[in-house]
Amino acid sequence: MATAVSGAHPGPTNEATVVWTDRFLDYTWTPQHPMKPARLAYTMALARSLGVLEGVELLEPASAGAADLLRIHTAEYMEAVEHAVPPPMPHGEPPAAPPFGLGSADNPVFPGMHQAASVIVGGTLAAAREIAEGRTRRAVSIGGGMHHAMPASAAGFCVYNDAAVAISWLLDHGFDRIAYLDVDVHHGDGVQRAFYADPRVLTVSIHQHPATLWPNTGWPEETGSGAGAGTSINLPVLPGTRDAQWLRGFHAVVPGAVAAFRPQIVVSQCGVDSHREDPLADLELTVDGQRAAFLAMRELADRYAEGRWLAVGGGGYGLVRVVPRAWTHLLAAALDRDIAPETATTQDWIDMVRAAAPRVDPPSTMGDGADVSFRRWDGPGGTPETGDARVDRAQRAIDTAVLATRRACFGPLGLDPEDPRD
Numbered sequence: 001m002a003t004a005v006s007g008a009h010p011g012p013t014n015e016a017t018v019v020w021t022d023r024f025l026d027y028t029w030t031p032q033h034p035m036k037p038a039r040l041a042y043t044m045a046l047a048r049s050l051g052v053l054e055g056v057e058l059l060e061p062a063s064a065g066a067a068d069l070l071r072i073h074t075a076e077y078m079e080a081v082e083h084a085v086p087p088p089m090p091h092g093e094p095p096a097a098p099p100f101g102l103g104s105a106d107n108p109v110f111p112g113m114h115q116a117a118s119v120i121v122g123g124t125l126a127a128a129r130e131i132a133e134g135r136t137r138r139a140v141s142i143g144g145g146m147h148h149a150m151p152a153s154a155a156g157f158c159v160y161n162d163a164a165v166a167i168s169w170l171l172d173h174g175f176d177r178i179a180y181l182d183v184d185v186h187h188g189d190g191v192q193r194a195f196y197a198d199p200r201v202l203t204v205s206i207h208q209h210p211a212t213l214w215p216n217t218g219w220p221e222e223t224g225s226g227a228g229a230g231t232s233i234n235l236p237v238l239p240g241t242r243d244a245q246w247l248r249g250f251h252a253v254v255p256g257a258v259a260a261f262r263p264q265i266v267v268s269q270c271g272v273d274s275h276r277e278d279p280l281a282d283l284e285l286t287v288d289g290q291r292a293a294f295l296a297m298r299e300l301a302d303r304y305a306e307g308r309w310l311a312v313g314g315g316g317y318g319l320v321r322v323v324p325r326a327w328t329h330l331l332a333a334a335l336d337r338d339i340a341p342e343t344a345t346t347q348d349w350i351d352m353v354r355a356a357a358p359r360v361d362p363p364s365t366m367g368d369g370a371d372v373s374f375r376r377w378d379g380p381g382g383t384p385e386t387g388d389a390r391v392d393r394a395q396r397a398i399d400t401a402v403l404a405t406r407r408a409c410f411g412p413l414g415l416d417p418e419d420p421r422d
Contacts, residue, residue, distance in 0.1 A: 016334045017136040019123045020044065020058040024143035026116040030108050034280060034317045035157045042324040042353055043142055043331075049346040050339060050366075052332045059130065061141075064121035064165065071168040072161050072194055076100075077152040081159060082114040101153035117159035120144055124162035125169055127310050131265060132173045137307040138298075140334040142327045145269045145314030147188040148215065156186060156215060163269055163312060164194040167201060170265065176200045179263035179305070181254060182207070183293050184271025184314045185281040187218030187234065191269070197228040202261045204254055206246070208274075208281055209236040220401075220408040230412025233257055235405045238397050239282035243289030244374040245398040246274070250293060252377035252402040256422050258300050260413040264308065266301040270294060271314025272326040280317050286368035287322065288341045291329040298333050309334070320353050320360045329366070341367020377402055379420045 025037040047053050069078055080100045086109045087094075094105050103109050110116075120143050127139035147163055148156030167178055180195075182188035182205040195201035210216045224232040235253050237246060258266070270293075276284040294311075301309035311334055316323040325345070332339045343366040350362045375383060375395070380403055385392050406417035415422040 012135055012137045014136040015336065016138040016140070017059050017127065017130045018053065018056055018331060018334070019061055019127050019139060019141035020143070021060045021119065021123065023116070023119045024123065026112060027120055027143070028116070029110055029157070033108065033157075036319055038356065039316060039319045039323040040142060040313075042320060043327040045352060046324040046345065046349050047328045047331050049349045050328065050343070052328060052335065052337050052339070056335065059126055061119065061122040061126035063115065063118040064125055064160070068125060068165055068169060069118065069121065069160055072151060072164045073149075074152045078114070081117065081154070084109040084113055086110060101150075101155055106157060107154040107159070113159060117146075120146060121160050121162040121165050124166040124310070124312055127312075128166040128170050131308050131310060132170060132175070138301070138309045138311070138334045140311040140331060142313040142330065144312030145184070145271055147182060147184065147269050147314060148186070148190045150190055150193065155190065157315075158190065161190045161194065163267060164191050166310065167191070167195065167267060171200060175264050177261060177263045178202070178265055178267060179258050179261055180204065180267045180269070181258075181297055181300075182269040182271075183274065184269055185274040185278065185283055186213060186271070186315060187215055187236075188269055189215050189217045192218075192222070192232055195228065196224055196232055197226040199227045199231055201228075202231045202233070202257065202263065204233040204235075204257060206235045206237065206250060206254075208283055209238050212239050213281060220404040223409045223412070230409055231261075233405065233409045235401060237283070237401055240284055240394070241398065242284040242394065243286055243292070243370055243372050245394050246283070246285055246289060247292060247372060247374040248377055248395075249398045249402050250296065251374070252420070253405055254296075255300060256410070256415055257413060258304055260415055263305050266297060266305050266309050268294075268297045268309065268311045269314045270311055270327070270330050271316055272323055273315035273317060275316070275318055275322045275326070277318045277322055278316065280315075286370035286372075287325045287329070288367045288370040288372050290326045291333075291341065291367070292372045294330050294333045295338070320357050321363050324353075325363060325366050339366050341365065341369075377420055380418055382420070
């Protein structure tokens with residue numbers, strides 16, 4: 001069906017679209033909660049100060065309506081979200097498992113929750129529509145990426161699952177081969193669950209090992225069910241994984257799977273809680289490594305999906321030092337305005353974040369000075385030892401993970417899990 005999709009509209013009027021509204025900042029939990037909307041404001045301020053958004057007309061989205069939310073969520077859950085009331089203050093410890101997941105420590109009720117979450121979904125839907133209707137080839141909404149929300153419950157700071165709603169909408173509007181790539185440190189469980197039995201959606205998640213991090217799912221053996229068998233791919237990596245090993249794993253699994261699946265569009269969840277400074281997880285990536293991942297996903301969309309790329313945000317709790325730089329790189333990648341990691345951050349941005357967060361030392365450059373080169377996977381047992389015990393141990397760990405994932409899911413895609421050319 002790729003030809004039908006590509007021929008449905010004339011060439012796009014914009015190569016890339018940035019979706020933004022200040023209403024994204026209404027998605028505010030509690031003062032103590034680690035997900036703070038300031039990370040979005042700091043990102044947009046940094047992108048503007050570096051000229052990334054110069055001349056770009058931002059697309060302001062509408063809220064998602066009930067009909068689109070019902071694509072993924074139950075009516076009972078939506079009603080519960082809409083009528084949830086914050087508890088009186090002060091209050092005791094929140095319940096561990098409240099009804100619909102609303103009111104837990106992860107998902108405390110806040111005023112206007114339904115409206116704020118609906119705007120997040122509306123942003124990702126607006127991005128999907130721009131691509132589907134031929135007005136743009138790439139679209140990015142950093143407010144999105146709420147990949148943990150389930151049909152009838154909030155989970156992991158996520159109320160409504162914008163990515164799953166947008167994918168469902170795309171399936172009803174001319175697309176029948178969609179690749180969803182999730183690089184958040186946490187497994188993309190909500191999106192996987194939504195399409196676990198759907199052969200039209202390839203879900204790929206690279207995340208910290210489920211034995212060591214919530215939501216404790218995303219094992220290699222989770223490969224899809226029924227007609228969707230083989231279209232769910234999970235690459236769990238150990239705590240402490242660094243750029244070289246993470247990128248080796250990504251390139252050993254993702255490009256081959258995407259090439260075999262032949263998607264018409266790539267949807268990327270670009271959570272940046274994989275960074276070495278993130279307070280909620282244990283991977284050791286740098287902003288440089290995260291930038292390399294974004295560029296790799298853009299290249300996959302260009303090579304296999306005629307450039308159609310929908311990118312959303314996700315996790316990331318280094319509010320000043322990590323998220324703004326990483327997602328400015330994401331915006332720049334979508335707009336073909338790539339920023340070199342050694343580029344200096346601007347003084348006006350530094351002054352702004354110092355005033356807002358005086359205890360945090362703002363970064364002076366757009367990268368962490370990391371080397372993002374890596375050895376490509378060359379088959380079982382194919383990589384020679386380097387003599388550096390730490391490097392060799394990390395290499396063996398990622399290779400073990402790669403082989404487990406490839407053996408679990410490459411066969412149904414018509415690929416040879418042992419052959420590094422696949």
